[in-house]
Structures are given as C-alpha cells and as structure tokens.
Amino acid sequence: MADIRRSSPSEKANMHSVSPPETQCSGLDKDTETTNLYLTFKTTLPTANTTLATSLTTNSSHEPTPPPDLSCYADPVTWPSSRKNVLLFLSCAATFLTAYTSGSYSPPQALMREDLGASSNVAVLTGITAFCGGFGIAPMFLAPFSEMNGRYPVFVVSGIIYVVFQAVCGVVRSLAGMIVARFIVGIGGSVFSTMVGGVIADMWEKEGRNTPMALFSGSVLAGTGAGPLFAAMMTYRLADIGTGNTAAWKWVFWHQVIMGAVVMVALVIFFKESRGSVLLSRKARALNNWYGELEERGYYGLWIEEDGLEVSSGTGVVSYAGTDSEANSDEEKGSQLPAISPTANLRRVRWIVKEDEERSSLAKMITISVTRPFHLLFTEPVVFFFSLWVSFAWGVLYLTFGSIPIVFRRQYGWNIEQAGYVFASLLLGAVLATGIGIWQERIMHHPKWLVPSPQSANSQSSSSLIPGTPATASSGNTSPGDTAIKSTSPSVDTPTSRSDRIWALVRCRFPVSAPESRLYCTCFSSVLFPIGIFIFGFTSTPDIHPAVPAFGLVLVTTGITTIYLAVFNYFADTYNKYASSALAAQSLCRNVVGGSFPLVTALMFENLGEVKVGGVLGAVAAVLTVVPWVLVFYGERIRARSPFATVS
Numbered sequence: 001m002a003d004i005r006r007s008s009p010s011e012k013a014n015m016h017s018v019s020p021p022e023t024q025c026s027g028l029d030k031d032t033e034t035t036n037l038y039l040t041f042k043t044t045l046p047t048a049n050t051t052l053a054t055s056l057t058t059n060s061s062h063e064p065t066p067p068p069d070l071s072c073y074a075d076p077v078t079w080p081s082s083r084k085n086v087l088l089f090l091s092c093a094a095t096f097l098t099a100y101t102s103g104s105y106s107p108p109q110a111l112m113r114e115d116l117g118a119s120s121n122v123a124v125l126t127g128i129t130a131f132c133g134g135f136g137i138a139p140m141f142l143a144p145f146s147e148m149n150g151r152y153p154v155f156v157v158s159g160i161i162y163v164v165f166q167a168v169c170g171v172v173r174s175l176a177g178m179i180v181a182r183f184i185v186g187i188g189g190s191v192f193s194t195m196v197g198g199v200i201a202d203m204w205e206k207e208g209r210n211t212p213m214a215l216f217s218g219s220v221l222a223g224t225g226a227g228p229l230f231a232a233m234m235t236y237r238l239a240d241i242g243t244g245n246t247a248a249w250k251w252v253f254w255h256q257v258i259m260g261a262v263v264m265v266a267l268v269i270f271f272k273e274s275r276g277s278v279l280l281s282r283k284a285r286a287l288n289n290w291y292g293e294l295e296e297r298g299y300y301g302l303w304i305e306e307d308g309l310e311v312s313s314g315t316g317v318v319s320y321a322g323t324d325s326e327a328n329s330d331e332e333k334g335s336q337l338p339a340i341s342p343t344a345n346l347r348r349v350r351w352i353v354k355e356d357e358e359r360s361s362l363a364k365m366i367t368i369s370v371t372r373p374f375h376l377l378f379t380e381p382v383v384f385f386f387s388l389w390v391s392f393a394w395g396v397l398y399l400t401f402g403s404i405p406i407v408f409r410r411q412y413g414w415n416i417e418q419a420g421y422v423f424a425s426l427l428l429g430a431v432l433a434t435g436i437g438i439w440q441e442r443i444m445h446h447p448k449w450l451v452p453s454p455q456s457a458n459s460q461s462s463s464s465l466i467p468g469t470p471a472t473a474s475s476g477n478t479s480p481g482d483t484a485i486k487s488t489s490p491s492v493d494t495p496t497s498r499s500d501r502i503w504a505l506v507r508c509r510f511p512v513s514a515p516e517s518r519l520y521c522t523c524f525s526s527v528l529f530p531i532g533i534f535i536f537g538f539t540s541t542p543d544i545h546p547a548v549p550a551f552g553l554v555l556v557t558t559g560i561t562t563i564y565l566a567v568f569n570y571f572a573d574t575y576n577k578y579a580s581s582a583l584a585a586q587s588l589c590r591n592v593v594g595g596s597f598p599l600v601t602a603l604m605f606e607n608l609g610e611v612k613v614g615g616v617l618g619a620v621a622a623v624l625t626v627v628p629w630v631l632v633f634y635g636e637r638i639r640a641r642s643p644f645a646t647v648s
Contacts, residue, residue, distance in 0.1 A: 134186025225426025232420020429557025529559025537614010
C-alpha cells in the first residue's frame with residue numbers, strides 16, 4: 001500500500017480524470033450499491049470518475065468539482081521536522097508552565113495564611129494537594145475526549161480553564177475558594193503533562209521518540225524548580241508594595257495568568273491536530289463529501305482495480321491496496337500518471353476509518369478510562385512497582401517545596417528569597433538529566449551495539465560470542481531493531497579485540513530491540529536519586545557550605561527526571577494500546593503521593609531532623625533502584641505472563 005504523505009499536485013491529478021476505458025457513460029446512479037473501504041495513511045487513492053456522466057444527455061455545463069486539498073490530513077509521522085518541532089516546543093512550554101504552577105504556590109503560604117484566615121500553614125498547603133488531585137483524576141475523564149475529538153480541542157479548552165482559574169486564585173478571599181480554584185487549575189493543567197506524551201507518540205516512531213520525550217521530561221522538572229524560585233523572589237520583594245502581603249501573594253498568581261495567556265494564544269494559533277485517527281476521519285469525510293458533490297453533478301464512482309481490493313477478515317469491510325501502477329506514479333519524480341487499466345471498473349465508494357468503527361460510546365470509553373488504570377495497577381507487577389517508584393520520587397520532589405526553605409532557614413538563617421535561589425538546583429538537575437536522556441539514545445544507536453559485522457553474524461550462528469570486524473557502512477540500511485545480519489560469504493578468520501568481545505556480549509545480553517533497552521541507562525542514572533538525598537540530608541549543617549546540599553538536590557532532580565523519562569518510554573513500548581491506561585495509573589499514584597508529602601514536610605524535619613529524614617528517604621530510594629534491574633534481567637519473562645504487555 002502506498003503512503004499518501006501530502007496532497008501533492010500528482011495526488012490531486014490522480015483524483016481527477018485520466019484516460020478512462022472506452023465506454024460512453026458510467027452506468028452508475030444514486031441507486032447503485034455503495035462499497036465501504038477502509039482508509040489508512042498508506043492507502044493509494046483510486047482515480048475518481050470525472051469524465052463519464054450517468055447519461056449522454058447530461059448537461060455539459062455541470063463541470064466536476066475540484067478535489068479537496070488533503071495536505072492538512074497528512075500522517076503526523078511524515079510531517080517536516082520544523083512542524084514537529086513547533087508542536088514539541090508549544091507542548092513543552094505548556095508543560096513547563098503547569099509544572100511551574102505546582103511549585104509556585106508554596107513560598108507565599110505564610111502570607112496567604114494571614115489574608116485567607118487559615119488556621120495553619122498546613123491548611124494553606126492543601127492547595128497543593130487539591131492541585132495534584134485535579135491533576136491526577138482529570139486525565140482519566142479527558143482521555144476519551146482526546147481520542148474522539150483530537151488533541152487540539154482538549155488542549156485549547158483545558159488551557160482556557162487553566163488560565164481563568166489561575167486568575168480566580170488571585171482574587172479569592174477564603175481558603176475554601178482557593179482550594180476549589182486550585183483543584184480546577186489542576187484539571188486544566190493536567191492535559192499538558194499527561195497528553196504531551198501522546199502528542200510525541202503521534203509524530204515520532206519508537207526509534208526517534210526518546211529525544212522529544214527527554215525534552216518533555218526536562219520541561220516538567222525545570223518548571224517544578226522555576227516556580228518556587230521566582231515565587232520566593234516575588235514573595236520577599238513585593239511584601240511591602242501596594243496593600244502589603246496581599247499584593248505579594250496575589251502577584252504570584254497574576255504573573256502566571258499573563259504567561260499562561262500568552263502560551264494559550266500561541267497554542268490556539270500554531271498548534272495543529274496530531275492524532276492520526278482523527279485526521280484520517282477528517283480526510284475520509286472530505287473525500288466522501290467530494291464524491292457526493294461529484295454525484296450531484298452526475299459523475300459516479302471511482303476507477304477500481306479489482307486486484308487491489310482486500311477483504312478484512314472478521315468485519316467483511318473491504319480495503320483498497322492500490323496497484324503497482326498507481327503506487328509508482330509520482331509527478332515529482334518525473335513520471336506521468338498512468339492511464340486507467342482497461343480492466344478497471346467503476347464502483348461507488350465511501351471511505352471509513354477502522355478506529356471509528358471500533359470506538360465505543362463516550363460513556364463506555366470513560367468507564368474503561370477510569371477502571372482500567374486501577375486494573376493494571378493491581379494486576380500488573382510492572383505497572384505497580386514502576387508506579388511505586390515514580391510516586392516516591394515525585395513525593396520527594398514535592399517535599400523540596402517545604403524542605404528547602406525550612407532547612408536553609410534552620411541551618412543557615414536564610415530568608416525566603418535566599419532559600420528560593422536553591423531551587424535553581426532543580427533547574428540545573430533537569431537540564432543535566434535532559435542531556436543524559438539524549439546522550440543515552442545516541443549510545444544505544446552505536447553501530448557495534450546495533451548490528452554486528454557479517455563475520456560476527458557467522459560466528460554467532462555457530463554459537464560463538466566472538467565477533468569479526470565491526471559493521472561499517474555496509475550495515476547502514478539495517479533497522480535499529482535488528483541485532484544481526486546474515487552473510488552469504490564464507491567466514492574469514494580475523495583477529496578480534498577485547499572490545500569486540502564485550503560488544504558481542506552486550507548485544508547478546510542487552511539487545512536494543514527489547515523494551516527493556518529503555519532502562520539500561522536508567523539502572524545507573526537513577527542511583528543519583530538516593531545519593532543526592534543522602535548528600536542533602538547529611539550535609540545540611542552550618543559547618544558545611546550550603547553549596548554541598550544544593551549539589552545534592554541537583555543529583556536528586558537528575559535521578560527523578562531519568563526515572564520519569566524511563567517510566568513514560570517503557571510503558572509506551574511495553575503496553576502499546578494500553579499505554580495510556582498504564583500511564584494514567586502511575587500519574588494518579590504520582591500525584592496522590594506528591595500532593596501528600598508537602599503536608600508532612602514540616603513535621604518530618606522538626607521531629608526527625610535533616611540527618612534522619614535524609615537517611616530514611618535515601619534508604620527507601622536506594623531499595624527502589626532495584627526495580628529497573630529486575631526488569632532488565634527478567635522483563636521478558638514478566639511480559640510473557642501479561643495479557644496486556646507486548647512480548648518481543
């Protein structure tokens with residue numbers, strides 16, 4: 001089946017007429033039976049009849065209507081890099097902003113306590129819990145709308161809700177109103193963290209998805225650090241401006257309203273629909289409308305080669321694979337459109353999309369979207385332990401909202417602005433982790449890891465782990481999922497180095513084609529998470545320079561970001577069509593734990609102290625680093641037992 005990537009001049013010409021078989025009229029009319037054909041991005045569109053009318057007396061003034069422009073319905077995977085990068089930038093900017101919102105709430109808590117009449121700072125911090133609640137629950141209900149209507153309308157509507165209720169947070173006069181507004185802000189902002197992964201999957205194949213996902217993950221952690229950093233500065237510097245404390249904490253929200261409005265306007269203007277099934281449905285609708293307009297003018301049918309029809313087993317619906325002559329026609333390459341074969345027949349055709357037929361009712365989709373994540377969470381060990389791991393990491397991240405001001409005030413006597421500068425450590429860690437994520441993709445595409453040489457392939461076929469000469473340009477056409485190529489030439493005995501033997505062992509034990517390849521680097525980089533916690537807890541004392549615990553926070557953030565990236569990538573590769581449910585499960589757990597930790601931060605540090613808190617949290621983090629190692633060595637067996645996971 002040929003791939004229609006964009007509506008080029010050749011495609012439009014192909015939908016117009018070319019030399020038809022020798023006949024005088026179409027023989028079709030409105031009573032002729034219509035054939036439904038499945039439409040995919042690879043379907044070669046057959047030629048529409050625009051020359052043969054239903055009758056020889058048809059009014060010649062009824063010229064056929066021109067074909068529609070199908071360029072806006074192209075497969076997102078085939079979009080030019082510039083267009084993909086624009087959507088990626090907008091998605092990451094929105095993600096950064098919503099993460100910014102989660103952390104910026106904490107610094108002005110004391111000021112809000114006075115103005116809102118709250119009983120304690122902990123009561124004020126329930127605004128973070130409410131935000132996380134909306135953030136975790138909303139995707140389960142919004143995901144079906146995204147599947148049915150596409151990413152764009154969900155993004156735009158959610159963005160408007162996010163901006164409007166950010167403004168509401170700046171004018172409320174009670175704690176109850178603040179909590180409700182924060183919950184709705186979480187609902188509006190949730191799509192930009194949970195659905196951006198889907199947007200990336202829409203535009204990139206598995207092999208090219210890691211770098212965009214690394215940038216997305218980095219934007220989440222960078223926003224989480226930038227929010228409290230700038231909010232702390234505003235809280236301290238604006239406290240004596242205007243109406244005093246009220247102006248300071250209100251501007252923490254108002255400046256986010258301004259930034260949010262700018263980002264949302266950019267989304268409305270520049271963001272394009274990326275969900276493939278929605279674009280296909282629109283393409284089918286455009287073609288069917290055009291066929292209807294042609295029929296109103298008396299031009300019925302498409303020229304169909306019977307050999308190109310394929311009946312789908314089970315459904316009985318016919319799909320059209322096209323013919324070699326149709327698939328090879330390409331005006332851009334200098335070839336001419338072929339004449340219609342004399343064996344082609346006219347058929348009345350309407351296009352349908354398989355995903356539309358398989359889609360359930362909205363109520364059923366919401367039911368599945370709400371219940372399946374819990375089913376996976378409690379029946380799939382991979383989902384459970386990954387959710388546990390990333391949830392604890394998220395809890396520690398949200399713990400920093402309160403722990404940084406508390407620790408640096410207690411140990412170094414810093415004010416809220418000075419302590420706020422420490423959140424720059426989170427920004428630095430996010431940047432470092434993003435670089436690691438991009439670097440690991442390049443390492444996994446190392447030619448010696450991807451494909452052994454022909455001599456090595458022969459040796460491996462003889463159960464030998466000693467490779468021959470490393471693959472060079474001759475293996476350039478081999479896909480990244482391949483681990484060996486077969487050689488028809490006789491094996492040549494050549495000396496091998498120790499590095500060759502190591503690479504052969506790596507290819508054998510750690511293939512890049514397995515979903516577990518997403519975890520190889522994480523096994524090592526995630527160790528930075530507990531190490532950073534230990535450094536922060538054990539070195540937060542007056543006799544040690546504050547740069548040392550700040551460095552520990554850099555390592556903590558780097559580890560959390562790599563864990564976050566690994567979870568998204570591994571779930572996407574392992575669960576495929578169930579990945580959204582698996583990600584929804586971890587998102588809910590992650591936000592529940594993340595929203596709970598700020599409520600106990602002050603109690604933990606006041607009752608246990610920095611050293612004990614660092615020791616306990618670091619120990620738990622160290623134990624959880626076992627999770628990726630278990631999957632690297634036993635992941636294939638675990639996946640084989642799962643009714644949902646992909647078995648490689």
